[in-house]
Amino acid sequence: MKRRPIPTAWITTPALIVLFIAAWHLYVAWSGVSKFIIPPPLAVWESLVDLLGTASTLRHAWITLYETLVGFFFACIIGVGLGTVLGKTAWLEQALNPFIIATQVVPKVALVPLFILWFGFGTESKIVVATVLAFFPILTNTVLGIKSVDSGHNDVMTVLNAGRWQRFITLELPSSLPAVLAGMEVGIVLAIIGAVVGEYLGGSTGLGHLAVASLNDYKVGMMFAVIILLTAMGFLLYLLVGALKKLLIPWHDSVASKIRPVAG
Amino acid sequence: MNRTSVPGIHLAGVEKAFATPDGPLLALQRTDLQVRPGEFLALVGPSGCGKTTLLRMIGGLTEPTAGRVLIAERSLWAAGRRDSEAIRELAVVFQDANLFPWFSVEDNIALPLRLRGVPKPERLQKSRSLCELVGIGGFERLWPRQLSGGMRQRAAIARALSYDPHILLMDEPFGALDAITRDQLNLELQRIWLAQGCTIVFVTHSIAEAVFLGDRVLLLSPRPGKIDTEVEVPFPRPRKTSIQAFPEFQQLVQRLRDRLEAIT
Numbered sequence: 001m002k003r004r005p006i007p008t009a010w011i012t013t014p015a016l017i018v019l020f021i022a023a024w025h026l027y028v029a030w031s032g033v034s035k036f037i038i039p040p041p042l043a044v045w046e047s048l049v050d051l052l053g054t055a056s057t058l059r060h061a062w063i064t065l066y067e068t069l070v071g072f073f074f075a076c077i078i079g080v081g082l083g084t085v086l087g088k089t090a091w092l093e094q095a096l097n098p099f100i101i102a103t104q105v106v107p108k109v110a111l112v113p114l115f116i117l118w119f120g121f122g123t124e125s126k127i128v129v130a131t132v133l134a135f136f137p138i139l140t141n142t143v144l145g146i147k148s149v150d151s152g153h154n155d156v157m158t159v160l161n162a163g164r165w166q167r168f169i170t171l172e173l174p175s176s177l178p179a180v181l182a183g184m185e186v187g188i189v190l191a192i193i194g195a196v197v198g199e200y201l202g203g204s205t206g207l208g209h210l211a212v213a214s215l216n217d218y219k220v221g222m223m224f225a226v227i228i229l230l231t232a233m234g235f236l237l238y239l240l241v242g243a244l245k246k247l248l249i250p251w252h253d254s255v256a257s258k259i260r261p262v263a264g
Numbered sequence: 265m266n267r268t269s270v271p272g273i274h275l276a277g278v279e280k281a282f283a284t285p286d287g288p289l290l291a292l293q294r295t296d297l298q299v300r301p302g303e304f305l306a307l308v309g310p311s312g313c314g315k316t317t318l319l320r321m322i323g324g325l326t327e328p329t330a331g332r333v334l335i336a337e338r339s340l341w342a343a344g345r346r347d348s349e350a351i352r353e354l355a356v357v358f359q360d361a362n363l364f365p366w367f368s369v370e371d372n373i374a375l376p377l378r379l380r381g382v383p384k385p386e387r388l389q390k391s392r393s394l395c396e397l398v399g400i401g402g403f404e405r406l407w408p409r410q411l412s413g414g415m416r417q418r419a420a421i422a423r424a425l426s427y428d429p430h431i432l433l434m435d436e437p438f439g440a441l442d443a444i445t446r447d448q449l450n451l452e453l454q455r456i457w458l459a460q461g462c463t464i465v466f467v468t469h470s471i472a473e474a475v476f477l478g479d480r481v482l483l484l485s486p487r488p489g490k491i492d493t494e495v496e497v498p499f500p501r502p503r504k505t506s507i508q509a510f511p512e513f514q515q516l517v518q519r520l521r522d523r524l525e526a527i528t
């Protein structure tokens with residue numbers, strides 16, 4: 001009989017966190033670094049409690065979450081939609097590829113002021129930044145997924161005389177879903193970054209704005225607390241996409257490692 | 265199904281040349297062939313002699329560069345398009361089971377019926393009775409990845425039989441299986457064929473398998489691919505595995521083996 005693997009992550013992860021906080025505490029205590037540059041963990045903890053006790057925090061967090069999710073949603077629509085078309089139309093992919101790559105290599109952070117000029121200081125400009133950042137991995141992965149449909153599977157559909165739509169629904173879409181979801185896992189993280197960078201550079205709401213405002217008030221502890229909050233939000237969203245994977249591709253290797261083959 | 269009511273296959277001067285960087289490659293030279301209604305025809309030959317190419321042309325997966333493929337007296341190809349009436353008569357089983365990993369075993373088997381618009385309860389009922397027929401009853405709800413190679417191939421056969429095709433094309437369907445599983449599946453294929461009464465074209469690289477299964481065996485030779493030898497196999501049905509020990513069986517196998525050595 002095989003030995004059950006010990007769930008080491010449940011021990012190592014908290015241990016590493018404790019170790020990190022201890023090292024942080026000791027460094028601040030011994031090096032004599034100014035608490036305006038690196039506040040001790042306890043001060044950050046107090047700021048965090050303070051932050052969570054403030055009524056407006058929830059509003060800021062909600063705005064960042066809203067921008068992230070809406071930006072991610074548009075990124076999914078554009079990425080999957082355009083990716084499907086490009087994956088199936090080789091000449092179009094070749095024609096548009098330089099432009100799509102250009103949207104990625106252009107320094108987007110430098111463009112954020114332009115987006116703010118076009119879309120205003122409100123949530124719209126942040127949604128645009130989140131979308132622009134997040135759509136690329138979803139797009140490339142969708143193209144890859146659609147193009148790597150197994151030729152044997154395609155033969156099966158040809159013999160069955162399947163129509164274009166039938167082929168898309170029963171073969172191309174499910175077959176590319178693992179790749180699309182892998183793109184979404186990256187995309188959701190980039191969407192948060194997009195929303196926060198947008199808030200950093202313009203506007204007066206959101207956790208990104210709160211972080212800059214704290215820094216401007218010399219509340220470094222508070223800024224750290226905001227960053228912890230952002231990290232927690234990103235973590236949750238990432239886990240959400242992971243849960244989506246379990247729901248949508250239970251058959252795939254990346255999810256189904258617990259499925260055992262039967263004998264015979 | 266009545267043995268004489270199923271269509272035969274007629275190849276008239278069929279040829280296939282592939283375009284390669286070194287110029288055209290003649291995979292199969294002009295070939296004339298009649299497959300009788302309800303016949304079990306076995307194609308055997310060394311690797312690269314055009315067996316797959318021939319089968320794919322009958323299955324409508326590869327268009328001939330010359331000649332015509334007639335199914336039930338209908339031309340399979342007309343102006344570069346497949347005739348959908350002719351293609352409905354056909355089913356293909358490939359060397360890889362080519363099951364869709366995102367469908368359960370029963371949904372895989374029911375896929376052809378789904379594409380034909382058969383309502384769900386009806387097609388799942390058919391799928392379950394086919395699972396019994398091919399000997400994978402009780403495994404309907406599993407993912408394909410949970411099945412062994414032999415069981416996957418059984419499921420692929422069930423999928424091919426789901427819409428009662430009149431012609432079954434099989435390209436080395438048991439080529440990747442171990443000898444014991446292979447013998448077992450050969451017996452079951454014969455049983456299914458005797459019960460269903462369809463026309464079968466069966467490609468294999470095993471001479472013994474071809475002689476055991478076929479009413480007639482065609483030996484193909486390579487460079488360029490062509491039909492080299494044709495033998496009628498006289499043994500009565502149903503054949504038992506034990507006929508392989510009969511001198512008549514072994515003589516036939518030896519004759520083909522000698523010829524195979526001469527042409528390779």
Ligand SMILES: Nc1ncnc2c1ncn2[C@@H]1O[C@H](COP(=O)(O)OP(=O)(O)O)[C@@H](O)[C@H]1O
Pocket residue numbers: 282283284289290291309310311312313314315316317318489
């Ligand atoms: N798509 C293709 N493009 C170019 N050459 C091919 C293609 N398919 C098969 N061939 C060539 O045609 C010949 C016959 O191949 P195939 O029908 O697969 O043989 P078999 O199934 O008997 O092993 C081989 O020389 C092979 O390299």
Ligand SMILES: [Mg+2]
Pocket residue numbers: 315316317
């Ligand atoms: Mg082959």
